[in-house]
Amino acid sequence: MSALGTTAPETGSDAPTTTSPPTTADGVALWEIAAASRVLDVNSRYAYVLWCRDFAATSIVARIGERVVGFVTGYVRPERPDTLFVWQVAVHEVARGRRVAATMLDDLVARVGTPFLETTVTDDNAASLAMFAGLAERTGADMERTELFGPAELGAEHDPEFLYRIGPMQLTPTPTRG
Ligand SMILES: CC(C)(COP(=O)(O)OP(=O)(O)OC[C@H]1O[C@@H](n2cnc3c(N)ncnc32)[C@H](O)[C@@H]1OP(=O)(O)O)[C@@H](O)C(=O)NCCC(=O)NCCS
Numbered sequence: 001m002s003a004l005g006t007t008a009p010e011t012g013s014d015a016p017t018t019t020s021p022p023t024t025a026d027g028v029a030l031w032e033i034a035a036a037s038r039v040l041d042v043n044s045r046y047a048y049v050l051w052c053r054d055f056a057a058t059s060i061v062a063r064i065g066e067r068v069v070g071f072v073t074g075y076v077r078p079e080r081p082d083t084l085f086v087w088q089v090a091v092h093e094v095a096r097g098r099r100v101a102a103t104m105l106d107d108l109v110a111r112v113g114t115p116f117l118e119t120t121v122t123d124d125n126a127a128s129l130a131m132f133a134g135l136a137e138r139t140g141a142d143m144e145r146t147e148l149f150g151p152a153e154l155g156a157e158h159d160p161e162f163l164y165r166i167g168p169m170q171l172t173p174t175p176t177r178g
Helices: 024-037 045-054 100-112 126-138
Strands: 017-020 060-064 067-076 083-091 116-121 142-149 161-167
Touching: 017 100, 024 045, 024 060, 024 067, 024 083, 060 100, 067 100, 083 100, 100 126, 116 126, 126 142, 126 161
Parallel strands: 083 116
Antiparallel strands: 017 060, 060 067, 067 083, 116 161, 142 161
C-alpha cells in the first residue's frame, strides 16, 4: 500500500505541519513522493533509504499529522563546505500550496547553517523557480543562474539543468508559518 494512499484525511487544514531530519523508515515515502511528482528523476528505493541514513543531517521531511508529505534531500558540497546543495524537493499534491516546501527549506537552511545554497532547476519548472526565488528573498540573498549540465552530461532527452546559487543567506529567514 502507498505510504500516502489516494486520500489523506490527516492533511486537513487543522493538522499541524512538522519538520524533522528523515529516518531510514521514511525512505519509502520519499521514493513514493518523488515517483508521484511525475517531474523529478526517480532514483531507486534503495537510494532514498540510504540517503535517509547517511545525509539525514542535511535533509528534511515534513509531516502533516503522522504522514510524510514532503522532503528535501541535500548535502554539503565536499569542495565547498559553505554550500548546501539541494538535490530534490517534493511535496505530495495533497499538501501543495500550503507553504510546506518553503517551511522545509527555511528549517533546513537554519539547521545546516551554511551561508550559500545551490540547486539545479530546468527552465520549464516555474514552481521550483518561484520556490527558490522566495527563499532568496526571505533570506536577503542574491540568486545567480549559470548552466551546469547540458546534453553532453545528461543526454539529449533531458532538459538542461541550470545552477542557481543563493547567498549569502541570513540564517534566520522570515518565518513562513502564519
Ligand atoms: C515545487 C513544489 C515542491 C512546491 O511545493 P509547495 O509546498 O506547494 O510550495 P509552497 O506552498 O511552499 O510555495 C513556495 C513558493 O513557490 C511558489 N509556488 C508553489 N507552487 C507554484 C506553482 N505551481 N507555480 C508558481 N509558483 C509556485 C509559491 O507561490 C511560493 O512562492 P513565495 O515563497 O514567493 O510565496 C511542489 O510543487 C512539487 O513537489 N513539485 C514537483 C517536484 C518539483 O518540481 N520539485 C522541484 C525541483 S527539485
